[in-house]
Amino acid sequence: MQVDTPITPRRRMSMTPLIDVVFLLLIFFMLASTFMKYSRIDITGSMPGRAARSVHGALYLRIHEGGRIDLNGAPLELAGLVAALDRHADDENARIIIRPLEKTTVQDVVNVLDVVRRSRLRQLIMAR
């Protein structure tokens, strides 16, 4: 027996819901994404408020208003900081204590940390 199966032409699938979803995804990603590149400055081991073991070897770096700095009381330019710190790098007790004073901003602190990171000193303490 022969059965004729009528071949119905397939209806074209509607694309509209797909396009809706794709549009929504596009708008979400456009609004929620950023092209900013982030970087990380490690301040590992810094324990604000912890008592220092000894005064010996401590380099006391103060950040003043406007980003001016002084190292152990002697005013210094940021450009000369790496050289000044590296002079103490062979001292195993050497550690740098960074203290932002009144009216300094995070940007000032980050500028200093950015330079300190380039020196060979690894022990860093943030102090109030």
Next chain:
Amino acid sequence: MRLGDIQPKKSEDNILPLINVVFLMLIFFLVAATLKPFAGLDVRPAEAVGGAQTENSPDTVLVDASGRISYEGAVVTSKELTERLKIRLQQGAMPRLKILPDKALPGAQLLDVLAAATASGARHVSLITARSPGP
């Protein structure tokens, strides 16, 4: 004069190029961009030349210019921050605590946040900054 039946053009044919473009844009944003850290706060990161490049992650602590702290999508006080970080540390691995402060935040308040964060027992703390192209 009688015109022959004009075959009505399928409307879907017209929007196919549009869909192609939208798809391409979607794929571009998926690949090229990263998601912003979710925050109820307006935070403009400080700029630094150096530092290891990093991805932003949802467990970043955000601090805005007035010192308000946002963690895991909620604005918290510094005490609540310590408590929440303690819970996170007890739950297991939190390899590195990331703090993203606003560039106009006073330095002393940054230290307050750092103190609150380290009070939870977090050992590895990093500041997150925007990567500037260099001097």
